Amino acid sequence: MACEPNVDYGPILRVVGLKTYFHLRDGTLQAVDDVSFEVGTGKTLCIVGESGSGKSVTALSIMGLIDPPGRIEAGGIYHHGEDLLELQEDELEGRIRGNRIGMIFQDPMSSLNPSFTIGDQVAEGLVLHRGLTRNQARQETVDVLRLVGIPDAEARYDLYPHQFSGGMRQRAMIAAAIICEPDLLIADEPTTALDVTIQAQILRLLAELKDKLNSSLLMITHDLGVVASMADDVLVMNAGKIVESGTVEQMFDSPSHPYTQGLLNCVIDAETQRDGSFEVIPGVPLVPINPGRGCRFKDRCTRRFARCNREEPVLLPIERGHYAACHLCDSAT
Amino acid sequence: MGLYVLMRLISVVPVLLGVSILVFLLMHLAPGDVTSTLLGPMASPDARAAIRERLGLDLSLFTQYWTWLTLVLQGDLGVSWVHRHEVADLVLPKFFNTVILASAAALIAYLVGFFAGFVAASRAYSLSDRILMGVMLILGNTPLYWLGLILVFLFALTWRWLPATGMVSVVDGGGVLDVLRHLILPATASALPSAALVARVTRASYLEILNQNYIRAARSRGVPRGLILRKHALRNAAPAILTVGGMELGYLLGGVVFTEVIFAWPGAGNQLYSSIVGRDIPTVQGIVLLIALAFVLINLIVDVVNAYVDPRTRTALSGY
Ligand SMILES: Nc1ncnc2c1ncn2[C@@H]1O[C@H](COP(=O)(O)OP(=O)(O)OP(=O)(O)O)[C@@H](O)[C@H]1O
Ligand SMILES: [Mg+2]
Numbered sequence: 001m002a003c004e005p006n007v008d009y010g011p012i013l014r015v016v017g018l019k020t021y022f023h024l025r026d027g028t029l030q031a032v033d034d035v036s037f038e039v040g041t042g043k044t045l046c047i048v049g050e051s052g053s054g055k056s057v058t059a060l061s062i063m064g065l066i067d068p069p070g071r072i073e074a075g076g077i078y079h080h081g082e083d084l085l086e087l088q089e090d091e092l093e094g095r096i097r098g099n100r101i102g103m104i105f106q107d108p109m110s111s112l113n114p115s116f117t118i119g120d121q122v123a124e125g126l127v128l129h130r131g132l133t134r135n136q137a138r139q140e141t142v143d144v145l146r147l148v149g150i151p152d153a154e155a156r157y158d159l160y161p162h163q164f165s166g167g168m169r170q171r172a173m174i175a176a177a178i179i180c181e182p183d184l185l186i187a188d189e190p191t192t193a194l195d196v197t198i199q200a201q202i203l204r205l206l207a208e209l210k211d212k213l214n215s216s217l218l219m220i221t222h223d224l225g226v227v228a229s230m231a232d233d234v235l236v237m238n239a240g241k242i243v244e245s246g247t248v249e250q251m252f253d254s255p256s257h258p259y260t261q262g263l264l265n266c267v268i269d270a271e272t273q274r275d276g277s278f279e280v281i282p283g284v285p286l287v288p289i290n291p292g293r294g295c296r297f298k299d300r301c302t303r304r305f306a307r308c309n310r311e312e313p314v315l316l317p318i319e320r321g322h323y324a325a326c327h328l329c330d331s332a333t
Numbered sequence: 334m335g336l337y338v339l340m341r342l343i344s345v346v347p348v349l350l351g352v353s354i355l356v357f358l359l360m361h362l363a364p365g366d367v368t369s370t371l372l373g374p375m376a377s378p379d380a381r382a383a384i385r386e387r388l389g390l391d392l393s394l395f396t397q398y399w400t401w402l403t404l405v406l407q408g409d410l411g412v413s414w415v416h417r418h419e420v421a422d423l424v425l426p427k428f429f430n431t432v433i434l435a436s437a438a439a440l441i442a443y444l445v446g447f448f449a450g451f452v453a454a455s456r457a458y459s460l461s462d463r464i465l466m467g468v469m470l471i472l473g474n475t476p477l478y479w480l481g482l483i484l485v486f487l488f489a490l491t492w493r494w495l496p497a498t499g500m501v502s503v504v505d506g507g508g509v510l511d512v513l514r515h516l517i518l519p520a521t522a523s524a525l526p527s528a529a530l531v532a533r534v535t536r537a538s539y540l541e542i543l544n545q546n547y548i549r550a551a552r553s554r555g556v557p558r559g560l561i562l563r564k565h566a567l568r569n570a571a572p573a574i575l576t577v578g579g580m581e582l583g584y585l586l587g588g589v590v591f592t593e594v595i596f597a598w599p600g601a602g603n604q605l606y607s608s609i610v611g612r613d614i615p616t617v618q619g620i621v622l623l624i625a626l627a628f629v630l631i632n633l634i635v636d637v638v639n640a641y642v643d644p645r646t647r648t649a650l651s652g653y
Contacts, residue, residue, distance in 0.1 A: 060549075063552075063553055065549060065552055065553060068458070089558070090557065092555075093552075093555045093556070093557045093558075094555065094557075096555070097552065097553055097554065097555040098553060098554035098555035098556075099555055102553075102554075103550075103553040105546060105549070105550055105553075107546060110545065110546040110547060111546045111547050111549075111550040112547055112550070113547040113548075113550075113551065113565055113568070113569070114547075114569065114643070114644065114645060115568035115569050115642075115643065115644060116565075116568070117644075121551075121554075124551070124554050124556060125554050125555065128554070128555050128556060128557075129555060160644040160645070160648070162644070162645045162648075163648070173550065176550075176554060177553075177554070
């Protein structure tokens with residue numbers, strides 16, 4: 001085993017210039033606008049940003065699950081170098097979704113079909129992608145249910161979702177997402193709907209599974225504590241744009257975009273101010289319908305200047321691997 | 334589950350009582366009475382009075398109803414004023430014919446309605462969806478008698494493919510095939526409004542289910558679209574479709590009156606029509622009671638099936 005020809009150290013996922021727009025009655029909503037990033041093999045990338053910034057739409061675009069009135073307008077989504085946007089729907093269904101890329105959703109209460117047993121839904125990947133019968137898949141499924149920490153898995157296989165607690169349902173969702181051992185796991189706020197005590201367990205489980213399966217993780221979260229403990233790399237989104245990206249150290253040590261700084265301040269304030277006042281970034285997030293000229297954060301930015309109104313900042317390197325889209329960081333200013 | 338069904342059965346009683354009182358009052362409050370049917374318009378007042386006395390029509394409304402009710406509670410629907418038959422003997426065979434017609438109509442309505450709704454939902458908001466639902470809307474809102482006449486005109490009179498009236502041919506009548514041939518036109522005519530409703534409900538409940546998070550989760554596991562429609566969504570769309578299907582079957586049982594009259598189908602609806610015209614109150618009461626009973630029983634069955642289909646209620650009810 002001197003050399004392993006199959007090991008590919010390039011990024012497992014490379015998103016280039018992704019534009020996902022929703023064509024609504026009031027105009028075109030640029031939910032994801034020219035977004036590019038990579039998920040390194042074996043790495044965890046966290047996407048953070050306020051509500052409506054386009055995190056979920058980014059994830060759904062990768063899965064090919066954008067429905068009308070939404071549409072992917074441009075870009076490339078390269079999974080092991082293969083552009084998923086070039087694939088037909090049946091190829092995505094047959095080869096990619098649930099097989100090579102697994103996804104976990106925010107709300108475990110509504111993400112399981114109430115009419116089918118847990119086992120039925122978790123085993124689905126094996127039936128669809130490995131061509132097993134339900135009976136053949138059963139033992140393997142029970143093993144995976146055990147792996148995600150569901151006690152008494154053999155008996156619970158035949159239970160229905162309403163007989164599961166929220167935490168157990170999310171474990172089942174995770175089991176369904178990993179059953180074919182995908183090399184990329186996408187988790188969209190997997191703990192937001194859960195009790196605080198269970199959140200930590202689920203996060204630990206995700207980290208363990210990622211290592212065990214040798215997969216990479218794309219994690220969407222609101223919680224910067226989660227970012228600090230899990231991420232290798234971080235992507236900060238605002239109003240459909242990436243405003244800053246870099247390693248987790250770069251993000252926490254030298255946040256460069258006023259928006260990132262604002263997000264971090266929220267956390268620090270919440271920790272220091274025991275009176276419970278929680279300072280969020282003042283103002284409401286911009287909804288990118290016909291966003292107009294200039295920076296999409298300018299209306300809420302305390303440090304804006306003339307150029308911010310005129311010109312949309314582009315993502316530029318600040319240091320190696322650390323990018324920000326802000327005129328303040330542009331050395332040419 | 335047994336207790337639940339029992340409770341539901343008990344709750345049927347006040348419904349039937351209410352219906353029978355309502356029909357009884359309507360029949361008595363409407364102008365005209367059975368004496369004209371029996372004696373003709375020229376009869377003398379004395380002859381009329383004699384009949385009225387014999388039938389008990391001179392008693393108070395309450396006494397009349399009470400007499401009828403006590404008999405019904407003993408399983409006796411009374412005697413027809415016009416036909417001099419037991420109401421039960423008169424009505425039951427006709428009701429059976431109505432059940433045949435209504436079942437055939439329901440079957441057509443379910444097949445056409447479900448298929449149209451399914452296809453429309455799977456291509457929601459496309460041109461074919463719009464055309465399909467537009468056609469269903471027009472068919473569904475066309476007055477039944479007009480639709481019936483058009484069908485008769487085209488299939489029976491112009492093209493002479495199918496018989497327009499009756500249940501069996503007079504010459505070589507009998508066999509199942511003959512009944513089927515006679516069924517097609519009346520069943521289709523009464524089925525179309527129900528088919529339109531079933532189509533609309535099927536499409537709407539499908540679209541609602543297809544928007545659910547668990548459908549997206551299933552797609553994220555690679556479940557192909559066809560399987561989503563046939564399996565994942567169907568199970569959850571089914572209760573709404575079943576419910577409207579049951580209601581439509583009940584509605585058809587009562588609603589084939591028009592069709593039966595137009596197509597001279599020897600059913601309870603046809604009988605109901607002539608009994609109302611003839612003011613034959615015991616027969617009207619008997620038929621209405623049967624139809625109402627069938628209506629509530631069908632709905633009960635649908636509810637039980639639905640409770641059983643949904644694992645949440647199934648486990649909750651299994652404790653009973
Ligand atoms: N199906 C849809 N139809 C119309 N607009 C949509 C749809 N899905 C998302 N959007 C819009 O796209 C934008 C980005 O939404 P997205 O769900 O990605 O936000 P998010 O960053 O995931 O927020 P949250 O933290 O609340 O989950 C929002 O303005 C949202 O209203
Ligand atoms: Mg989201």
